[in-house]
Amino acid sequence: MSKRIMVVEDEEAIARLISYNLMKEGFEVLTSGDGLEALEKIRTEKPDLIILDIMLPGMDGYDICRLIRKEDISVPVIMLSARNEELDKVLGLELGGDDYITKPFSPRELIARVRALLRRVQRVQETPDHEIISMDRLVIDLSSHEVKVDEQVVQLTPKEFELLEYLIRHKGRVVSRDLLLDQVWDYDFAGDTRIVDVHISRLREKIDPDPKNPYIQTVRGVGYRFKGGD
Structure with a gap:
């Protein structure tokens, strides 16, 4: 079964680029360009991974990440932003992001990070022994x-x-x-x-x-x- 990736990005060109490359690699893709809508989709659709832009209408990516972690939703999150400041990266990670990538980015690099995160989560989930x-x-x-x-x-x-x-x-x-x-x-x-x-x-x-x-x-x-x- 293909993994379901949610792309939360309000810039249509970037959202299409990310979605195209994910689907080309065999992933199922959900999209949202609004923070409030994205939060509801995360709760109901239960994606396997989220690519989350920071600057969004309705609710920004920081608040979305903070809220889903508060609700114990442990889905991996890659924060996406045009800002490359150290403080922005640290804040995104402190609020529960697993990774942070800045625009402009290589689609190949993004796919590599998606696969790496999913691979690591699967290894944890497949721990065979009751240790x-x-x-x-x-x-x-x-x-x-x-x-x-x-x-x-x-x-x-x-x-x-x-x-x-x-x-x-x-x-x-x-x-x-x-x-x-x-x-x-x-x-x-x-x-x-x-x-x-x-x-x-x-x-x-x-x-x-x-x-x-x-x-x-x-x-x-x-x-x-x-x-x-x-």
């Missing part, structure tokens, strides 16, 4: 993708869960940002390691009950290490 990892106040069920802190369920996006799983499976080892980009995002971000830092920050907010003794430690100038609380 539960428990340490201190944190419990991760790798088959149901459920995470609990102090017995309370914590909602993670697919990318956050995959990042957490990778860090836990390499517990005690220092992993570089470049390695995380390669292993968790599955393609070259052209050195844009800021996306790793933003996702780590979001993970810490959700799973670290004691910031003074965090599970995810920063190794300055190198990367990160997962260490269970003492």
Whole structure:
């Protein structure tokens, strides 16, 4: 069954370009040029991935992303914007975006990112064993993708869960940002390691009950290490 991609873009020429290239690759495509309409379609149509422009009539992409994450809709989101400012990228990722691409862009690059995100989500969903990892106040069920802190369920996006799983499976080892980009995002971000830092920050907010003794430690100038609380 082909994956369903929702393209939320109010510039018709860009929406047509994206849709054409997605359909050429065998994807089913839904479109919307209005933020409020897009939000309702996301809720009812349940796409497998969303390509979400930031500047939209009705409701902007930031608010759409924030609302669907608040509603625990964990569909992967690629933020799309003409703005290449660092602050815009960070905000999009902090609100729950999995990736961020700026206009103008290569259709080939966009398709590669779509495929990479879908591939990573599928790998997480196909975890065959009922493996539960428990340490201190944190419990991760790798088959149901459920995470609990102090017995309370914590909602993670697919990318956050995959990042957490990778860090836990390499517990005690220092992993570089470049390695995380390669292993968790599955393609070259052209050195844009800021996306790793933003996702780590979001993970810490959700799973670290004691910031003074965090599970995810920063190794300055190198990367990160997962260490269970003492």
